[in-house]
Amino acid sequence: MTAGLDTPDRRGRTGLDRHGHGLTGNPRVRIRDVEVLSCDWYVLRKTTFDYEHSDGHISREQRETYDRGDGATILLHNDDHRTVLLTRQFRLPAYVNGHPDGMLLETAAGLLDGDRPQEAIRREAAEETGHVIGAPEHVFDVYMSPGSVTERVHFYAAAHYDPADTPAGATGVAAEGEDITTVELPFADALAMVRKGTIADAKTIMLLQWAALDGPFRPAEPPAGHN
Incomplete structure (x- = not known):
């Protein structure tokens, strides 16, 4: 019995080795x-598949994929x-790959964690910026690193946040180790x-x-x- 396959892993998941089996959208690919x-x-997986090339020959390939679930991000603008x-x-x-201090300026973002994208980004905006937003504007959906990471990120924007409602101290979920501050900038x-x-x-960068x-x-x- 293996956790994540036939018994639940720490997040209650099973059948993780079935990911990709049964896909029929591309007849040139067979898992x-x-x-x-x-x-x-x-979840880190190694998938073996047959791929039919443009000249007709078939090769057997292996790829490692990292599955962290899908996410969402939002640009709050006034x-x-x-x-x-x-x-x-x-x-x-x-930080370990060349950034001077690892302190990145970002749009609010997070994983869906089972919620619909709109619900997830409203939750993340509230947790990370302190602003409760209404229905956000959907911008586009993007595979951010399709060579190795399965994640698709849903991009949103929301207007007219009130600077007076922005928390002065740290935001984020402390229990998850988050220590986030907000930064308001002129768009230029x-x-x-x-x-x-x-x-x-x-x-x-994409949302800006x-x-x-x-x-x-x-x-x-x-x-x-x-x-």
């Missing part, structure tokens, strides 16, 4: 075997003040920080660029008939 390498909090509200927190993987300053590399988090190109801070369109 042969799934081995669970680790199922502590997240159109009147032309500001955005970000978070700052310590990220160990960034946030974009400049992307160019300088001060903001180095992918999801945050969306806000500049298609979102609340996009350039005003010229009047009809104006050349």
Whole structure:
């Protein structure tokens, strides 16, 4: 009996070795075997599959995939003040891979943990920024690292947060080791920080660029008939 396969693991999961079996969306791919390498909090698998190449030959391939579930992120913006509200927190993987101090500026984000994306991001926004938002605007859904990580992130935006309601101290869930502070920035300053590399988090850069190109801070369109 193996935890995560035929008996529940620490998160109550079973059948983790069946992930990918039965998929029929791509006839050039046939899953042969799934081995669970680790199922502590997240799941690391090694999958063996046959792949039919463009020239018709079939090769047997192996890939490791890291499954941490899907997530959601949100850009809180104030159109009147032309500001955005970000978070700052310590990220160990960034710290051990070259970031000076591991303290990243980010949009609020978190895993779905079984909730629908809208519900999850409203929960995360409240936990990380102290702001209770209504129905957020859906922006897009993105596979952030499709070569090895299964996670799909749902991107949202919400307008008109009130700076007066932003907590002065740390936010986040202390029981989960979170020690988060909020950072309000003029939108122009946030974009400049992307160019300088001060903001180095992918999801945050994507939402800031969306806000500049298609979102609340996009350039005003010229009047009809104006050349």
